[in-house]
Amino acid sequence: MKEKEFNIVVEQTSQRIYRFVFKNLKSDADTKDVVQETYIKFWTKKDDLEKEKVTAWLFTTAYRTMIDFIRKRKPQFNIDEEVVAEYTDTRVDTTNMVHQYLDLLSPVFKSTILLRDIEGYNYAEIGNILNLSESQVKVYLFRARKKLKSIIELNEI
Amino acid sequence: MNITTDNIEEWCFRYLEKDLDSTEQKFFESELTSNKALQKEYALWKKTKITDLVIDFPTQLNTPLLRYNMQLLWLCIELSIVVGLSLLSVCFPSTTPIVKDVLPTKTYITIDTIKKDIQQEYVTYSKHEVVKEANVSTSETPLNAPIIQPYIDSTNSVTAFPKSEEPILPTTNPTSIDSIKTPKDSTVKIATPKKIKPTNRKRRTGSSLIPINNDL
Known part of the structure; x- marks a missing residue:
C-alpha cells in the first residue's frame, strides 16, 4: 500500500473509527490518542493487509487499543465537559436518551451494538472485530439489547 | 409457532x-x-436500535491535506524555488570582501621596534608592558633579545596558541628575566604577569544542599 492509498483509507475510515471509540471513551483527547495509535499500527502493517479487510482490521485494532487504554487508565472520569454538554443539549427527547443509556453498558456490549447498528456489520464481521464467534456475538447482542431495554424501561416509568 | 412470555424477548x-x-x-x-x-x-x-449517532471527527482533521492532494505541484514549486535561489547566488555573487584577521605569530623586540609608537601599541596589545623610559639609542640588535609572542586569549580556539609556544625568554641569563641590558645601557623591562593569590576561603563542609555563609 502506497502513501496515497494510506491517506485515502485514513480519510474514509477515520470518522467512523473516531465515532466508534468516542462512544466508549467519552473523551475527545483519549479518543484521539486511541485513533492515532490505531493508525500508527496500520502504517506499520499496511503492506501486510489485504485491501478488502482493512476497515475490519482497523475496527479490531481500534477496539483492542481502546480496551488496553481503558485497562491502563486510572479509574477516574476525565470527560470533556464541553463535548458532553453539547451532546446532552442536542438530545433531550427520549429516543436520543438511548445514547446516554448506552454508556451504562460494558465496552463489549456497547461495541457490539454500535458495530451492528451504526456500522452495519453482520455477526461474522463483528466476531472478527471483537474476536468472538458468531454465536457469541448473537448472544452478546441479545444481552446488550435486553439490558438497554431494561434501562429504558426503568427510566421511562 | 407461538409467542409466550418466555420467548417474547427472543x-x-x-x-x-x-x-x-x-x-x-x-x-x-x-x-x-x-x-x-x-x-x-x-x-x-x-x-x-441506535439510529443516529452524530459525533463528528474534529473538523481540522477532516480537511484534506493540500500537500498530499497536489503533491506534484508542490514538488515543482519547491524545485523552482531552489533553482531560482541557486541561480541568483551564481549571477549575483556577494561583493563583500572577506577580512582576514592577520596577526604575527612572533615579535622580536629590538631597539628599533621599541622606538616606534606603532610597535609600542602592538606590544601593548600583546599585553606586555614596555617601559616608557627605555633609553634606546642604538640600532644594533641584541643577540639575546627576548622573543615575545603576543598574548592571545587562550579561550579562543581559533587564535589560541598551543601551550608549548609560551613566550620565550632569553636562556643565557635566566636569573635576570625582568631586566635585560643592551650593549649601550639600554634597559628593557618586561613585566611579569601578576600572580593571583588564592583567597583564603574556608573549606565548604556539610551538605551541598545547605548554603553556608562563611562570613558568620
Missing part, C-alpha cells in the same frame, strides 16, 4: 435483527397488530 430480538424467515415474519407481524402486550414489548426493543 421473538422481538429476532424480528429486530431480521433473523426471522418469511413465515415467522408474517406471523410476528400479524401478532403485533392484535397483541397489545407484544406491541408494548416490541416498542421497547425498537428503542434499543
Whole structure:
C-alpha cells in the first residue's frame, strides 16, 4: 500500500473509527490518542493487509487499543465537559436518551451494538472485530439489547 | 409457532435483527397488530436500535491535506524555488570582501621596534608592558633579545596558541628575566604577569544542599 492509498483509507475510515471509540471513551483527547495509535499500527502493517479487510482490521485494532487504554487508565472520569454538554443539549427527547443509556453498558456490549447498528456489520464481521464467534456475538447482542431495554424501561416509568 | 412470555424477548430480538424467515415474519407481524402486550414489548426493543449517532471527527482533521492532494505541484514549486535561489547566488555573487584577521605569530623586540609608537601599541596589545623610559639609542640588535609572542586569549580556539609556544625568554641569563641590558645601557623591562593569590576561603563542609555563609 502506497502513501496515497494510506491517506485515502485514513480519510474514509477515520470518522467512523473516531465515532466508534468516542462512544466508549467519552473523551475527545483519549479518543484521539486511541485513533492515532490505531493508525500508527496500520502504517506499520499496511503492506501486510489485504485491501478488502482493512476497515475490519482497523475496527479490531481500534477496539483492542481502546480496551488496553481503558485497562491502563486510572479509574477516574476525565470527560470533556464541553463535548458532553453539547451532546446532552442536542438530545433531550427520549429516543436520543438511548445514547446516554448506552454508556451504562460494558465496552463489549456497547461495541457490539454500535458495530451492528451504526456500522452495519453482520455477526461474522463483528466476531472478527471483537474476536468472538458468531454465536457469541448473537448472544452478546441479545444481552446488550435486553439490558438497554431494561434501562429504558426503568427510566421511562 | 407461538409467542409466550418466555420467548417474547427472543421473538422481538429476532424480528429486530431480521433473523426471522418469511413465515415467522408474517406471523410476528400479524401478532403485533392484535397483541397489545407484544406491541408494548416490541416498542421497547425498537428503542434499543441506535439510529443516529452524530459525533463528528474534529473538523481540522477532516480537511484534506493540500500537500498530499497536489503533491506534484508542490514538488515543482519547491524545485523552482531552489533553482531560482541557486541561480541568483551564481549571477549575483556577494561583493563583500572577506577580512582576514592577520596577526604575527612572533615579535622580536629590538631597539628599533621599541622606538616606534606603532610597535609600542602592538606590544601593548600583546599585553606586555614596555617601559616608557627605555633609553634606546642604538640600532644594533641584541643577540639575546627576548622573543615575545603576543598574548592571545587562550579561550579562543581559533587564535589560541598551543601551550608549548609560551613566550620565550632569553636562556643565557635566566636569573635576570625582568631586566635585560643592551650593549649601550639600554634597559628593557618586561613585566611579569601578576600572580593571583588564592583567597583564603574556608573549606565548604556539610551538605551541598545547605548554603553556608562563611562570613558568620
